[in-house]
Amino acid sequence: MNLCEQCIKEGGGCCNNTESAIFVTLHDALRIKKATGLEFDEFLAFDKIPDAWFKELKKAQDAFLNMFVDNKILQLKLTDKGCPFLGPKGCLIFKHRPGLCRLFPFNYKIIKGKVVLSFEKLEDCTIVEKHADPERALKEMGENVEEFKKFCKRYDKELDMYLEYVPLISKGVPLERIIKKFKIKV
Numbered sequence: 001m002n003l004c005e006q007c008i009k010e011g012g013g014c015c016n017n018t019e020s021a022i023f024v025t026l027h028d029a030l031r032i033k034k035a036t037g038l039e040f041d042e043f044l045a046f047d048k049i050p051d052a053w054f055k056e057l058k059k060a061q062d063a064f065l066n067m068f069v070d071n072k073i074l075q076l077k078l079t080d081k082g083c084p085f086l087g088p089k090g091c092l093i094f095k096h097r098p099g100l101c102r103l104f105p106f107n108y109k110i111i112k113g114k115v116v117l118s119f120e121k122l123e124d125c126t127i128v129e130k131h132a133d134p135e136r137a138l139k140e141m142g143e144n145v146e147e148f149k150k151f152c153k154r155y156d157k158e159l160d161m162y163l164e165y166v167p168l169i170s171k172g173v174p175l176e177r178i179i180k181k182f183k184i185k186v
């Protein structure tokens with residue numbers, strides 16, 4: 001079991017935070033729909049994030065702000081316990097979880113075609129607390145570093161595509177139509 005799974009099982013971490021938002025791309029949404037059989041409107045919302053968090057992003061001029069239209073992003077519909085896919089024994093969709101969940105607590109930059117990993121600045125994260133080197137942390141978590149880097153590249157393309165279609169989501173264009181238009185496959 002990797003540290004995130006352990007952290008989730010112990011009730012900690014990012015998954016039970018009700019003051020946050022779990023950003024998803026349409027690739028994530030389609031994958032979750034296929035894995036769970038749920039309809040998009042049962043687990044997705046195009047909505048604002050908590051004011052305090054949005055203010056923090058604005059203050060830091062965070063690059064993530066690009067993902068918003070009218071202060072809204074595509075995200076999982078949270079319950080009063082946090083993520084709707086957080087079960088008593090951890091993430092119910094671990095293999096199909098959103099890219100952002102897979103990425104956390106790591107971050108990346110692509111420099112001259114190469115993925116350079118770093119850590120997010122997170123408090124109370126077991127992985128960040130225990131490790132100084134992201135690649136070593138990944139190895140200890142049982143992740144294949146090269147596979148993870150490939151995932152980062154794929155995710156980066158998904159984010160670029162999100163920027164192209166998010167104006168359509170904000171106008172209320174049905175998600176199925178956007179998926180077809182952008183030939184999104186998982």
Ligand code: SF4
Nearest residue numbers: 004007013014105125
């Ligand atoms: S990223 Fe850190 S805080 Fe979040 S679930 Fe994993 S170990 Fe826990």
Ligand code: SF4
Nearest residue numbers: 015083085086091101
């Ligand atoms: S999808 Fe899974 S990993 Fe992501 S926040 Fe929900 S429970 Fe946690």
